[in-house]
Amino acid sequence: MPNSKLDLAHSPFYIPIQPQEWPASRMPPRAGVSSFGIGGTNVHMILEGLNPAVRDDHDQVRAPVFIPLSAPSFEQLDELTQQLTPLLATLDASTLAYTQQVARPVFDCRRVIQVENDGTQAMLASLDNLMPDAPWGLHCPDLRTTNDGTYAQWLAHSAHYQREATALTALLDGMNIPPAYCHAETWAAQASSSLLIRGCQTIAALKTWMNLLPTLTLLSGAGTGLLPAAAASGMIATQDVLHLLWEMEQKGASSLAS
Incomplete structure (x- = not known):
């Protein structure tokens, strides 16, 4: 239960003491999470709800997207392909392509997936040390x-x-x-x-x-x-x-x- 000495009734804050619906509003939902350690270490974190990104209408008419994949072995490359290709139904293909190119290490076994405007996918190539760095x-x-x-x-x-x-x-x-x-x-x-x-x-x-x-x-x-x-x-x-x-x-x- 909240401390009775906290005057929350005259403030914009409240402490939920049981699960409840979070009504939608113009502003993103925000919540505070606190953790108090017995040794005096305290942590407070503010969380904000993430609204789904609104995709640009131009995405629908852009050129096909190429997604480079790489792995240490072809077995791992097949596993990576199986993990990522289902995500293309819900994720922005261009974002996934950028992440794979810029934020992932490059290994010897490589493959490229081509995603057309209508979402259809095609294996462009299985490349062993052939994709340019x-x-x-x-x-x-x-x-x-x-x-x-x-x-x-x-x-x-x-x-x-x-x-x-x-x-x-x-x-x-x-x-x-x-x-x-x-x-x-x-x-x-x-x-x-x-x-x-x-x-x-x-x-x-x-x-x-x-x-x-x-x-x-x-x-x-x-x-x-x-x-x-x-x-x-x-x-x-x-x-x-x-x-x-x-x-x-x-x-x-x-x-x-x-």
Whole structure:
């Protein structure tokens, strides 16, 4: 029972002595919790109710969200995936993506979940030491000697990669080059023989990684790998890079023919 010497009747405070309903009001509910130790250690804490965050209407029309996951082993990665994916039905996917990227350690076994605007989820990739480390950036190998499209094969079915590829094919279409180059669905078959297509794959992959990892700001390259890095970072216009790669490819074909 409250101390009878406390004049609570003429104050805005009261001490509940039994469970009771907490009526809703304009203000968030607040409560004080006190603990008095026998040794003289006293703790008082004020709690305030947390109102559910109001989601921005723009969330419904934003681009798909990419959520990076990592764990020390693939077994633990599967467990983490099973734990987190059900939460996407109630949590803001962009908030979860930010937390996983910024506030969680990075391990060797990695995976990316793509969440579309309608809430559907797709496994984007299972990556073992292949996701770039955002603070250290991403290095593009020489396109003349490397045919991996900077992980394009793991990203090619992501919605963001497809949008970037569509934009690149539109640029190619305006360059007066053979129509066969202007179809992203044929890039995988053409990449081994076309410097231009390898460049397109790399540019699309770099821009997809930059969308997946907002803190990925450092891009570098070796040899011709500098060109996609410059295009993705905006240092050189993408159309100019495509022209350069096309000219280099044609010169290479001419030298082989002679």
